[in-house]
Amino acid sequence: MTDRIANSELRSKLMSADEAAQFINNGDTVGMSGFTGAAYPKALPTAIADKAKEFHSKGDEFKINVLTGASTAPDCDGVLAEADAINYRMPYQSDPIMRGKVNSAEMKYQDIHLSHSGLQVEQGFFGNIDVAVIEVTRITEEGHLIPSSGVGNNIEYLEEADKVILEVNEWQSLDLEGMADIYRVPHLPNRTPIPINNVGDRIGNTYIQIDTNKVVAVVETNAPDRNSPFKEPDEISKQIAGNFLDFLEAEVAAGRLAYDRFIMQSGVGNVPNAVMAGLLDSKFENIQAYTEVVQDGMLDLIDAGKMTVSSATSFALSPEYAEKMNAEAKKYRDHLVLRPLQISNSPEVIRRMGLISSNGLIEADIYGNVNSTHVGGTRIMNGIGGSGDFTRNAFASTFISPSVAKDGAISAIVPFASHIDHTEHDAMVIITEYGFADLRGLAPRDRVKKMIAVAHPDYRPLLEEYYERAAKNKFLQTPHDLATAFDFHVNLAEKGSMKG
Amino acid sequence: MTDRIANSELRSKLMSADEAAQFINNGDTVGMSGFTGAAYPKALPTAIADKAKEFHSKGDEFKINVLTGASTAPDCDGVLAEADAINYRMPYQSDPIMRGKVNSAEMKYQDIHLSHSGLQVEQGFFGNIDVAVIEVTRITEEGHLIPSSGVGNNIEYLEEADKVILEVNEWQSLDLEGMADIYRVPHLPNRTPIPINNVGDRIGNTYIQIDTNKVVAVVETNAPDRNSPFKEPDEISKQIAGNFLDFLEAEVAAGRLAYDRFIMQSGVGNVPNAVMAGLLDSKFENIQAYTEVVQDGMLDLIDAGKMTVSSATSFALSPEYAEKMNAEAKKYRDHLVLRPLQISNSPEVIRRMGLISSNGLIEADIYGNVNSTHVGGTRIMNGIGGSGDFTRNAFASTFISPSVAKDGAISAIVPFASHIDHTEHDAMVIITEYGFADLRGLAPRDRVKKMIAVAHPDYRPLLEEYYERAAKNKFLQTPHDLATAFDFHVNLAEKGSMKG
Incomplete structure (x- = not known):
């Protein structure tokens, strides 16, 4: 060798x-x-x-x-x-x-x-x-x-x-x-x-x-990359992907997006996989990705002639797709560019491209502040990664997540995010299996109803209750009742569920 | 006419x-x-x-x-x-x-x-x-x-x-x-x-x-611009400015900054005025500003031959300096460029310039998350302005503020910021009259001591008490005790002082 x-x-x-x-x-x-x-x-x-x-x-x-x-x-x-x-x-x-x-x-x-x-x-x-x-x-x-x-x-x-x-x-x-x-x-x-x-x-x-x-x-x-196995998207992931595609269709209807040459950025995971599967059957053509990693779904889109090029800094492929890549790299390299991280994640280039970003979240609050990193504000999962680079500089930024985790014990929509990685100034569209909350052009108070609508039905009354209490505050740009703002999280720590 | x-x-x-x-x-x-x-x-x-x-x-x-x-x-x-x-x-x-x-x-x-x-x-x-x-x-x-x-x-x-x-x-x-x-x-x-x-x-x-x-x-x-009157910097502002200059000197000592052609960005206010007065007597030469507004202090620096050029999108001058500008615009226009906001605040250009940003804050928490906008999390003052554009893309980002407001009833350093405009990923250096807290290269836990050191002495024991409680959490990437995280703010609302 x-x-x-x-x-x-x-x-x-x-x-x-x-x-x-x-x-x-x-x-x-x-x-x-x-x-x-x-x-x-x-x-x-x-x-x-x-x-x-x-x-x-x-x-x-x-x-x-x-x-x-x-x-x-x-x-x-x-x-x-x-x-x-x-x-x-x-x-x-x-x-x-x-x-x-x-x-x-x-x-x-x-x-x-x-x-x-x-x-x-x-x-x-x-x-x-x-x-x-x-x-x-x-x-x-x-x-x-x-x-x-x-x-x-x-x-x-x-x-x-x-x-x-x-x-x-x-x-x-x-x-x-x-x-x-x-x-x-x-x-x-x-x-x-x-x-x-x-x-x-x-x-x-x-x-x-x-x-x-x-x-x-x-x-x-002589050793393989880590290559996390690919998981077949579950029903919830497919619903979220459907709502993401509905958001794209709404952008087309509003004249802000074309079916031709849509540029995506995508985090890694189950839901993005479902989104890419959805794009396979969509009206979008000549899709491009300016993103961090090349994923299985992108190779499928390339194979189907739906994606022309993906720019990233590395692969994040399943073992099956890594083998495919090793066998067909000569073919794929016409459609893939691997760049240094300072360029794949460059605010300069991202803003120039006008892409739609799509990243996961742990929780978002009723005003659209997003926690990407810490469960309960203290326990870090992975990290912010490039989500800040893309969210801040995207044409439109989206966050996608199931509305609940741990069999419903954790709500993805909370009164106050227990750690904030993306602020209300950056997060634009929050998508769960219940729809998409488009926060663009809205004052904080006007976002609450939209955010509660994408929460899990079990949590909607609790969130409404919080907002009613918050709205008694003397100051109403961003109503809060700070004494009870973290009750969801305190409940989770003490009683094992945000419901208390 | x-x-x-x-x-x-x-x-x-x-x-x-x-x-x-x-x-x-x-x-x-x-x-x-x-x-x-x-x-x-x-x-x-x-x-x-x-x-x-x-x-x-x-x-x-x-x-x-x-x-x-x-x-x-x-x-x-x-x-x-x-x-x-x-x-x-x-x-x-x-x-x-x-x-x-x-x-x-x-x-x-x-x-x-x-x-x-x-x-x-x-x-x-x-x-x-x-x-x-x-x-x-x-x-x-x-x-x-x-x-x-x-x-x-x-x-x-x-x-x-x-x-x-x-x-x-x-x-x-x-x-x-x-x-x-x-x-x-x-x-x-x-x-x-x-x-x-x-x-x-x-x-x-x-x-x-x-x-x-x-x-x-x-x-x-035929009417003048608003022209807020200039306030002579007070003692606290001068101390903060001194600490900002100490930070610059430390950067020079570390080989990360040169005395020649330092590029500044500066928010508006009393402390920035004091900073610019301090720069007049400093070793820094051929200072440049890539910033939002042209301020009195910049005209002084230009007059003194210390500043070569300031790029901004508008003026923010006192009545006296606005008159000076109207009389001598022909002279100043060799040193000033007014750009569209998309360019003065462009992440692309800001990151290219390698500037040191300097903006005010309402409060920062013990991990360096910054609230620039909302008193008590609910009452908006002005807004984030361009502070996010500059903070995220600066060579190094600083925030400057007196350690207390309202005769000591409000601490600028708190356990948990009641609104977050700049996250722990963005804010690098927090400066008060008690020194500068350089958070670069530090895990969250290692930032706490530095943040408490720049808090007002009256609040240090309260902050230490909070951190001791927080450090009993099971998860310690970012220790918090969410049940009491907003006690400072609840005290302020109920008793008129964060001290309770």
């Missing part, structure tokens, strides 16, 4: 993951590739975790700070968290073991807008980057890196790190070459416009150029 | 404000010029208010929707609100009478990011724009408009409105001509990069081109 390492200087640095882990020291800040379970390093995390365990068994300290593109996988975030090898982590995670350690205060986690993450690394907000650990598909003769299934913050970590460790993963298709579009936004104070006018515009190279002198190790791997 | 109306077609439409008001009907949506007390129409609002009163006296309905650039003045927002002539208002207001009507639910107010406002007008979110009422300095022979002391959303209103009413204000200096840089971001789906690479770049025309056929009336006025 060393034909994937065509550069002789770098080939001479081949070693095992355990040997490479020697370059990572206690207290180091390590920038890793990896985005939504794709393109993360497959070998070094376990080697680092083993090293940490060895240190800990001797009573010695060993913790590093880990910066990535977004979530990774059990064999990356999972093993490192399990070994208590992480002091600080940013910008997004979704691993169950890591989530537990974060919520029990055994490690620190900062939840950052993805478009800020690489930018703030280059601005020095996280101190020196000691090591970059980056997965690639192949190294060219010139020592250029061909990205694997994602780009994320790789450029920033490769540039800023003192030392670089490369993982060359044979599992990744060589036909991925040509899918990445590597463009470097110049550092401050020399930033210039990002010259993307259309979703599919290619403005850079197919490879990442690096300082090969910084490479201290090259490790060969 | 009709030499200010060089176009004969438009001169033929000269009439009184009362005559022009006939073109405005009950239920109309009216887009007006006006931004922070500058460049608002001086005559039509009173004429419309009189018309409304006449209708109301007969028992007839008369209410319009008013869209502007930002706040206006007593003779615009004030008279219209007083006459109950407004149904709906966006995107920002600061008039005491209007604020009262909004908080008593006698009119509707939607508080919108300023960079969204014009964009959403052209996207049709506010329905048809019936009339635009726009103040100008002069009309050229070709029928082009020379903007007066601000640009705001004028282009969007002029383009989208069915009918246009122009006010030509003789009070405005003819030497303002050349200060405005009118560039039209193409409508979706044809938006292109905004070609500004440096604060002072001029990329458009000095005039606004319009469809003169839509002009139904031209009205002559």
Whole structure:
């Protein structure tokens, strides 16, 4: 497999993951590739975790700070968290073991807008980057890196790190070459416009150029991406998807959207899958996506001739679709562009595109403030990810969610959101299985009725009761009764249900 | 004065404000010029208010929707609100009478990011724009408009409105001509990069081109802008300004900022004035501002040779400095650029510039979530203005505020912000007279100590008590005790002080 390492200087640095882990020291800040379970390093995390365990068994300290593109996988975030090898982590995670350690205060986690993450690394907000650990598909003769299934913050970590460790993963298709579009936004104070006018515009190279002198190790791997299995959409998801499509149809009817060349952004999950299945049978043609991740549904839309191009920073495919991608990457790369995170999530480009964003939520309050991250205001699930980048800069922003969770114990519509990630200034349309609440052009008071209409019927009387109490306030721009604003959440914590 | 109306077609439409008001009907949506007390129409609002009163006296309905650039003045927002002539208002207001009507639910107010406002007008979110009422300095022979002391959303209103009413204000200096840089971001789906690479770049025309056929009336006025009097900074403001400068010095020491060509954005008020006075005596040279409004302090910095250029969308000057501007506009226009709001507040350009933002707040919570708008979560003061545009896209975002208000009855640092306009993902540095809390790179738990350190000493024990209680929560990413999270606010409402 060393034909994937065509550069002789770098080939001479081949070693095992355990040997490479020697370059990572206690207290180091390590920038890793990896985005939504794709393109993360497959070998070094376990080697680092083993090293940490060895240190800990001797009573010695060993913790590093880990910066990535977004979530990774059990064999990356999972093993490192399990070994208590992480002091600080940013910008997004979704691993169950890591989530537990974060919520029990055994490690620190900062939840950052993805478009800020690489930018703030280059601005020095996280101190020196000691090591970059980056997965690639192949190294060219010139020592250029061909990205694997994602780009994320790789450029920033490769540039800023003192030392670089490369993982060359044979599992990744060589036909991925040509899918990445590597463009470097110049550092401050020399930033210039990002010259993307259309979703599919290619403005850079197919490879990442690096300082090969910084490479201290090259490790060969052959392991699949995380690849969460695809779940067949359930009935509720299909209803929500139907309401999302109704919203799109209403936009067309209002003259604000065309059937041709609609641009979507989509979070990951069950409901987005249902939305994409719905688009397959819709009147929309030449659909484009300017988004974070390439999902199963997009490959279906491409196969059906309904989607012309999807621009993202990585894959988030099921095992079945990952195999399909590995077999047919040559075909799909005509329709896919993988960009650095600073560009896939760029406020500049997003606002230019005029897309409709669609992201999940944990809860929204009666005025449209959205909590994307913390159950009960205290327990973080994953993180804000890129939802803020897209929501703020979309043509129209939507949030999609079932109206209840945990068999009805948790309502997605609450009097006051217990953590706010998207404010009333940003969230425009809230969609559940009961319809869509279009909050655009409405003063806060006029949003309440619409929000209650998309709540689960069990919760509507409780929400109306709250609003009646709130409306007795002396000040009525955004009526609240703060003494009881969190009763839903207090009930949940004390009695196991928001109903009390 | 009709030499200010060089176009004969438009001169033929000269009439009184009362005559022009006939073109405005009950239920109309009216887009007006006006931004922070500058460049608002001086005559039509009173004429419309009189018309409304006449209708109301007969028992007839008369209410319009008013869209502007930002706040206006007593003779615009004030008279219209007083006459109950407004149904709906966006995107920002600061008039005491209007604020009262909004908080008593006698009119509707939607508080919108300023960079969204014009964009959403052209996207049709506010329905048809019936009339635009726009103040100008002069009309050229070709029928082009020379903007007066601000640009705001004028282009969007002029383009989208069915009918246009122009006010030509003789009070405005003819030497303002050349200060405005009118560039039209193409409508979706044809938006292109905004070609500004440096604060002072001029990329458009000095005039606004319009469809003169839509002009139904031209009205002559001779009246000053609102011009809030300048207040000499008090001791607390000077201390806050000192802490802001300490923060800048720390950035220089960390290698993240240079003394040369620092780019600032600044909200309006007493503390920003003190900051600019502090910059006069600082080591910073060739200061630039990419901001919303030109303030007194910026003219002082220009006069002192410390500031090379300020880019904004309007003036916000004291009467004394407005006179100075009227007398010396020819000199200042070499250092000032007035841009359309979509460009002064463009996330694209702001992120490209790498500026340090600085805005006021009503309260921030112990994790750095910021309330800019609502006292006690219900009573709106002014609005978010452009603070979201700048905060989200700044190199580093700061918020400045005295630690207490109302003789200590209100703390600026609270357990849970009662309304959230800027989330923990956006606010980076909180500055009071007690120092600066730099939250960058910190997990939420690690921010608490820093936030409490900048609280007023009277409130520190109460905040510590809350955090101790919160830290007993089972989930510790963002510890809270929701049952008591709003006790400060409940105390204030019930007992007149957050201390209880």
